[in-house]
Amino acid sequence: MKRIAIEEHCLTDYFLEYLEGRKEYPKLESVVDEEGQRRWRWWDSAGEFTYWLPEFVVNRYSEIGDSRLQYMDEAGVDIQVLSFNYNIDRLNAADALALTRKVNEKMAEAIKKYPDRFVGFTAVAPKDPKASADELERTVKQLGFKGTMILPHVNGEFIDNKKYWPIFERAAKLDVPVYIHPMFPPPERLQPYLEYPDLSGAMWGFGAEAGLAVMRLICSGIFDEYPNLTIILGHLGEAIPFWMWRLDNSMIKAVAHVPKGRRESKDPADIPLVNKLKRLPSEYFRDNFYVTTSGMMWQPALLCSELAIGADRILFAADYPFESSKEMVDFIESSAISEHDKEKVFHLNAERLLKL
Numbered sequence: 001m002k003r004i005a006i007e008e009h010c011l012t013d014y015f016l017e018y019l020e021g022r023k024e025y026p027k028l029e030s031v032v033d034e035e036g037q038r039r040w041r042w043w044d045s046a047g048e049f050t051y052w053l054p055e056f057v058v059n060r061y062s063e064i065g066d067s068r069l070q071y072m073d074e075a076g077v078d079i080q081v082l083s084f085n086y087n088i089d090r091l092n093a094a095d096a097l098a099l100t101r102k103v104n105e106k107m108a109e110a111i112k113k114y115p116d117r118f119v120g121f122t123a124v125a126p127k128d129p130k131a132s133a134d135e136l137e138r139t140v141k142q143l144g145f146k147g148t149m150i151l152p153h154v155n156g157e158f159i160d161n162k163k164y165w166p167i168f169e170r171a172a173k174l175d176v177p178v179y180i181h182p183m184f185p186p187p188e189r190l191q192p193y194l195e196y197p198d199l200s201g202a203m204w205g206f207g208a209e210a211g212l213a214v215m216r217l218i219c220s221g222i223f224d225e226y227p228n229l230t231i232i233l234g235h236l237g238e239a240i241p242f243w244m245w246r247l248d249n250s251m252i253k254a255v256a257h258v259p260k261g262r263r264e265s266k267d268p269a270d271i272p273l274v275n276k277l278k279r280l281p282s283e284y285f286r287d288n289f290y291v292t293t294s295g296m297m298w299q300p301a302l303l304c305s306e307l308a309i310g311a312d313r314i315l316f317a318a319d320y321p322f323e324s325s326k327e328m329v330d331f332i333e334s335s336a337i338s339e340h341d342k343e344k345v346f347h348l349n350a351e352r353l354l355k356l
């Protein structure tokens, strides 16, 4: 069975060297520990947050070529959809944009060399939304890229802010999806995590940031403005499939809590959300979203997503290089979903969505 993995990251060797060479934040440094193992320390900005990655992960992250292909072969992955998930907006807009262009060129080289193995999601720098939209269009039209990946917030500002809508507008116009990838909370939302730093990442903070960004996007009315806008979410939907009934129910019930006379108010602050949006949250989620299996190898979560949005909306992803692609393949192969649904998850849905 063909397998297309859709949340597979690359940093490129160029970008690694660039970060390592920086004296100021954000930067990257490597340290050899007591066991002789090299570890990479990622500094997002001064005095804030750092995280560590072992050398083998960083090597996999930065390379797009023979080692990656060998890893894919061993795991049974036919195609990786390459994406850039670094918090590039820590840099100034001009540098961020110049770097994402170089990353896109590196990805394009790999895709050209191995057209049957790699597909690209455009790296963008949302701090400059118009330039990001233009870069998306350039890479889709000239290099055959199939969508883009952005983070839930731009230095703390959630992406439903209208200044970022040009990126979504262009994606809708080009009929390509936008993958919203988790990110650490920004400094102003990090405080509740600091006593338990592990909570701020994959354990909780990633999903909390991404889930809130998506709910804000739904509430913003962006899907009424661009009805064919397609969003992809990792980790089987960042918990939203589990919440869908309660999202609708709470939104509907909230109207009854507004005093009579004010429900019909023209003051935007008074208008209940249910009257501002054309549809219910679950309806947008079913029609405008896909979820992927990245980093979530748990049967109850997979079955919940399948029951909530259907197998046509679930895509296979491993989250290379942070999770094992082989374990993710084995997880889907051994899951309780039907053989035909496995075909959908492994490749049919991706082929339809990305027009492969």
Ligand SMILES: [Zn+2]
Residues within 6 Å of the ligand: 007, 009, 085, 181, 234, 294, 319
């Ligand atoms: Zn990821």
